[in-house]
Amino acid sequence: MTHSISQHETIHLGHIDFYQGQLNIEQVVAIAKGAPIKLNDSPEYQHYIEKGARFIDSLLHEEGVVYGVTTGYGDSCTVNVSLELVHELPLHLSRFHGCGLGDVLSPMQARAVMACRLNSLAVGKSGVSYALLQRIEWLLNHNITPVIPEEGSVGASGDLTPLSYLAAVLVGEREVVYQGERRPTAEVYKQLNVNPLTLRPKEGLALMNGTAVMTALACLAFDRGQYLARLSSRITAMASLTLKGNSNHFDDILFAAKPHPGQSQVASWIRDDLNHHTHPRNSDRLQDRYSIRCAPHIIGVLQDALPFMRQFIETELNSANDNPIVDAQGEHILHGGHFYGGHIAFVMDSMKNTIANIADLIDRQMALVMDTKFNNGLPANLSASTGERRAINHGFKAVQIGVSAWTAEALKNTMPASVFSRSTECHNQDKVSMGTIAARDCMRVLQLTEQVAAAALLAMSQGIKLRIKQNELDESSLTPSLAKTLAQVNQDFELLVEDRPLESVLRQTVEKIQQAQWEVC
Incomplete structure (x- = not known):
């Protein structure tokens, strides 16, 4: 039987050579139980991640058409979004998916979800900023977990509705569990003197359009x-x-x-x-x-x-x-x-x-x-x-x-x-x-x-x-x-x-x- 990993052992995430830096199940379980994480903070890795975000910016500058960035979502992909509204689109994605019902995931399960989503984004193929990865790292290491309802995902396009609750927390909305209490995210951010993120054009979709909830479970x-x-x-x-x-x-x-x-x-x-x-x-x-x-x-x-x-x-x-x-x-x-x-x-x-x-x-x-x-x-x-x-x-x-x-x-x-x-x-x-x-x-x-x-x-x-x-x-x-x-x-x-x-x-x-x-x- 594989031995479990100590809850006090720091788990490292984010490697340029993706195949040299894989998380295993035991590490996700350790993070779920409270183990701290350490995101790769080398200049080379930060440049690697930021290059994807800058590429998205360059496409906007050139008026390129990118699904979910300059178009609506899902069946609405034929609807073009003007450049003046592009930066609002990720916020709307997180908000209209805020319709989950049923019981909520436990804080341990929510931590596993955050670890899985962060690890996927850290591969560097999602066009997100390094600051986004850092914020999820910060939430995990301060044990601030989004309140995520269990029900509402059909498992493609990924776990859209449950993951919208993580996206919402990043922008300072909905609720979190902090120090054993369920509280408004904005209230916790204010207490800790932390500003909400403003999601970049691809980041709402990158956060939500994935399999992190089912994979965490x-x-x-x-x-x-x-x-x-x-x-x-x-x-x-x-x-x-x-x-x-x-x-x-x-x-x-x-x-x-x-x-x-x-x-x-x-x-x-x-x-x-x-x-x-x-x-x-x-x-x-x-x-x-x-x-x-x-x-x-x-x-x-x-x-x-x-x-x-x-x-x-x-x-x-x-x-x-x-x-x-x-x-x-x-x-x-x-x-x-x-x-x-x-x-x-x-x-x-x-x-x-x-x-x-x-x-x-x-x-x-x-x-x-x-x-x-x-x-x-x-x-x-x-x-x-x-x-x-x-x-x-x-x-x-x-x-x-x-x-x-x-x-x-x-x-x-x-x-x-x-x-x-x-x-x-x-x-x-x-x-x-x-x-x-x-x-x-x-x-x-x-x-x-x-x-x-x-x-x-x-x-x-x-x-x-x-x-x-x-x-x-x-x-x-x-x-x-x-x-x-x-x-x-x-x-x-x-x-x-x-x-x-x-x-x-x-x-x-x-x-x-x-x-x-x-x-x-």
């Missing part, structure tokens, strides 16, 4: 998905112990016969957690049910998909993805469709499928450990109550119902968003990616699956403790990895004997999953 989703692959492998090992399962299902010789690398990696993780070569059989059962035996084949799909997902996300992250592309060196204006978010849409639609399958896997494991017909001698619903009090205690019964609900909702959200393209904007945007909707769906599926995993961590820990209590499992036989996880759970969760509300500990466990606090490596 994809970076955060990848980070969480990668961790879930490892965590669900640990939960499977715990479920196998709880059920007195057969660890031969994860033998290395077996997986050499079907050598998908990610699948084999998952089998290895489970095998090592179970101390397979020392204690290969915990029962006389020849074959465990599929939710145990086939876990590497289910989790392994995600693990095997992660490399191509990383490639798609990081290529998008490090691309110039607005329109038109400004080639200042060759003095070309290239009109195209780099704002189309098809690659991110495919990754997010694919990831939500693999993640929801993991929710379904854990849901099935939970069903086995709760049911006395299948759990090999454990009490119903894993209740640790004994004697006559057993009749009034119900253990994890309601938690399992919750797991079923969360799993069902996760599975419902796996419908691919990218196939629901809608023609819009006078049929100019007649085929769109829906990448941002796919990314939002994926984030929801991740949340639901993390809730399922949290419930399973508590339940499987209860199951292992019951096996130990019933003298069916020697605590000293636990591998250090499983013993560590059990100890971590025990810090928050006492053996469930008498019924008690579990909402608080479930929420706490979900939060720890999202912060990758469970030591699963």
